[in-house]
Amino acid sequence: MDTGELLAMYERMALIRRTEKAAHDLFLQGLVKGTTHLAAGHEAIAVGASAALRADDYVFATYRGHHHALARGATPEECLAELMSRATGLCGAKGGSMHLTKAATGMLGSYAIVGAHLPMAAGAAWSARLRGTGQIAVAFFGDGATNIGAFHEALNLAAVWKLPVLFVCENNLYMEYTRIADVTAVARPAADRAPAYGIPGESVDGNDVVAVRESVARLAERARAGDGPALLEAATYRHFGHSRSDPAAYRPAEEVERWLKHDPLDLARGRLTELGVPEETVTAADERAQETVRQAVDAARNAPPPDPRDALTDVWADGGAAWRT
């Protein structure tokens, strides 16, 4: 492993962690409305996968998608401004926490209907194939999404059309408040279903950014070579509850403790130290992330609210919203 790349991945994970912390604090201060689904704990999946992808590959995520937007090039300032309903937000404050999208960098959206984006990712992969661009598409989703019809339809279509798409399940053991194991007939909700579609189903430690990067790189190469889709199940844990209103009291204390000890940032830091990177270098990366987020919070706080007139734009491609002529 190239230490420079690992350090960059660490810094990106630190940036995501800091941004999530800021989102949480801003929420407590009443500056973030609605809800947020924080991804603290899941950083290694977004960052490891992004590191393995081409800049022009497509990514589709869920309402728990802050980490993917940030891993795919959205800035903390754009994201926090979006959460804080500012005109400078990533989507002009029309999207919010659950819909972070940055099309220009291939972050094709975060979707709040569980599982809906899996067929879309298959479609983006289909389009890449038709256009002969060599791009792939990646859909990130939760374990709960594996019991939705769209998951199965997308997998079969992708398999039978041999599309260059990766389905990456972030298995954090829980749906909202229910354990996935209590409502699913197989032990690995994603990977165990892969044989039914004739595609590879693999598991990876989703908190180990290097392992995720390697798995995604291998499966992406396979997809790009025309060998079709694959399912990757990444084991992880969310540090917060499902959404901001959930203290996650349903999780056993030992379980939480065990997972917090298996923190993706600590793991990456440990690897860096093993590789001989000085402690100060890692700390400096942390401090840069912290400073970037601090400035982002300030900028977002000072940004103006959206113009109410913008509520009636962007329904149609001509920019308007007229339903009659």
Next chain:
Amino acid sequence: MADVITYREAVAEGIAREMRRDPAVVCLGEDIGAAGGVFKTTAGLFKEFGPERVWDTPISEQAIVGAAMGAAMTGMRPVAEIMFSDFLACCWDYLANEIPKVRYMTGGQVTVPLVVRTANGGGLGFGAQHSQATENWALTVPGLKIAAPATPADVIGMMAAAIRSDDPVVFFEHKGLLASKGAPVPPDHVVELGRAAVVREGADVTLVALAAMVPLALRAAALLAAEGIEAEVVDLRCLVPLDMSTVLASLARTSRLVTVEENPYQGGWGATLVSVVADEGFGLLDAPVRRVAGECVPLPFADVLEERVIPTVDKVVAAVRDLTAY
């Protein structure tokens, strides 16, 4: 060029013209390839364009429309077929939540230029799950354009406009019209979406109709003419955008309004139309408005039962007589 073309042939011809023009146009759906579609509305496409442009899918309505969406977001212009419009319910999430909202909620970053084509409507005794007129479902969703042509020429012209549109269009092909015939149209015939057509002029009453209700309204108008009542018939052609100016201009000439809708009265497009008339054209009216529409029941199987619940020529004639006597 043959001197007549059926509505069914016009669908395939309309798609083929766009596929020849633009390599980004691709088709997907169940049985649409070599089989040519269960209604033969895609006949010939597979032969001309091959399996890289015309894709047979599994029976997976969510995957069909969801994949079309993903492809549309990334540079293609997919034309997806949902076999019967009743099955739109199987992929309703895509029509109600995903396709129409993504441009808006991303602040204009993403465009979804796709067409979802579907066979709509009753009158053929297909029973409750294969007969509904569902265009009013789509009408409740901001962000979808809705086309429902009544003639072969309009099928071709509106298909061109729909496929070229940078916005998502739900394209309703009426099953009861598939065998109907019309004159072929010249190359590059395009009918702009949101332009209604006055298909019969008359001074006494305006009949506003859509798709299969257009020829039905014309038959009613012919009978009424024999009684000395001249009905003007407006073919709306599209529900979104809705061409209210043509309707209001017609009302300025006739002062009486009847909508002829196949969808159920409750929640039908006529309700929206008459509400705009009440709002902006009340002074144009010399009589109440009438809506001849489907009953609020699932479509029954037997002809006599089906006829009882969807508009017929007799029901339209009766409504108009009633109004002119007002």
